[in-house]
Amino acid sequence: MTKKVLMKGNEAIAEAAVRGGCRFFFGYPITPQTEIPEYLSWRLFEVGGDFVQAESEVAAINMVYGAGGAGGRAMTSSSSPGISLKQEGISYMAMAEIPAVVVNMVRAGPGLGGIQPAQSDYSQAVKGGGHGDYKLLVYAPATIQEAVNLMYIAWDKAEQYRIPVFILGDGMMGQLMEPIELPPMKQPNDPEKFDWATTGSHYGEGRRIINSLYLKSEECLQQNYRLQAKYREIEKNEVICETIDCDDAEIVLTAYGSVGRICKSALPILRQKGIKVGLIRPTTLFPFATKVFEEVANKPNVKRFLTVELSAGQYNEDVRLAVNGKKPIDLLSRMGGEVMSAEDIVEKVMEVIK
Template identity: 65%
Template structure:
């Protein structure tokens, strides 16, 4: 049975049902409903909630909980995620699984509380120091948030990697009907033989660490990590293709903007313009093969990338299609959100002229 829920609250409930038993966070708009929900819900299932003294403290608490084998999560919004970057790099370096939610707001600086997508580079290129990546999703609906969150801890555990959900203020505040999955039995989850639980002594003791003094050991870690990223790319890359078979103009967008772009595709089709939509669901790994396949379609004349930023994902689009077709950009920023009609006008006025 479906239930009407606000995006942030649905995300929190999906995390609990997916096995999350530790949450640490610090308030910031527009994600505050996530920690508020977790503050009472986790105790109902035997979990722990901590409102930390800062974002820096929160991410390091997640490091500790994850190192002990607990399914751990934190959430924040743009400036708060920036403060967590050192800890995220440490978590990646220690090969710890966790889930991080970023309900993006406008920037730079404190910016505003309205929705944005200007944290794409930070999320997909590694916002902290060193060579690392996270598995990054860009869901476009509350239901997709629920579906992804429910399995995000499984993915994090399988690959021992941080998983990030890159949302925005719209996605967090919108209310939609969702189908909630069953509660996972955490007692049946695979045991973590690497977790620092106090087991083992001497040479068999378990150590969680991101410090590698020997250059060869650190180089080996980096090579091992990137082999893992290649494996993730082969197994976990996700995308949606909509009316691209005969499309002349291919719109591309992620998250909530992709819903706006899909409406624009339908309007353009009604007006006789053959448009389609290619939406990445995983932002890292980016669906390069899918984009190149569409770019090689002889009917495709050009791409139009729409974002709530000055243009960030567009760089990955250009790289993916190997510059075989022109890529135009249409974006809004500062917390402003385009309408389907805005995209239609751009396509007709700037691309089709």
């Protein structure tokens, strides 16, 4: 086993990006994710990459569009208000099918909100966020190690599907330190290898154009069909979801990200009280683990669900769609940067099973 190193979440994500082949970062600082650009501002130069602190979030995301369109492994990171500013560019990248990675270490909203952890950008991340019918491949890691592992494969997935990959973290994960194992360095693909990358035209070859503008509605329709077909493919292949103790559970908790690990702390406390409890913790939020919820909801032992999230019920909407009325669902929600404890979850479970 390689030696574990102690790293802060943000720095671990940055290092994993480099090891996953990232060579270009464009961003603008904002708490609680600024350690990502801070780290990459020196680290990328060690591997022949480039780092730009842009003049604004809008500029940064369009630089990612350019670098990703040319076949480079590019990323940006921000926190909630900054991610809102980037939505136009993300929508363009979805339509233009540009592989890239966007990290959001979510803080409380709406507006400038606060700098404490939240999950209130769920719908923005999962339902598109910008305008138009599009999806991103959305990963929501629960631990720093999981975040590292996902960053490491993020560009492989982004290039495989020609899609922006979105990492949905939160302020707590960004600031937390944990020992992690870092994967080995991976070299980025040669942009010349892609038949779509704008690497400069070759003799005798037609121009390569990357664009999100389709003025003829029939062409725009066909491009939309292509995107939707891609999203169906991703739904088929890319779901990652952890389930714990659902085979005998009477109440099943569900949460993602940092809240998923807080739920894990509640499980043994509840089991000790004789409560049969399980957990569904999705790592991908798009594609959603609909089948997992269907299967668990169909189990006769499962009497009810409890959704736990740091938002007003955004995640719970998708849980309700997936459970589809088969079992009742309660919600434990915190907002504004307040984080529930394992004890709060235990208390809520005791209340709803009464």
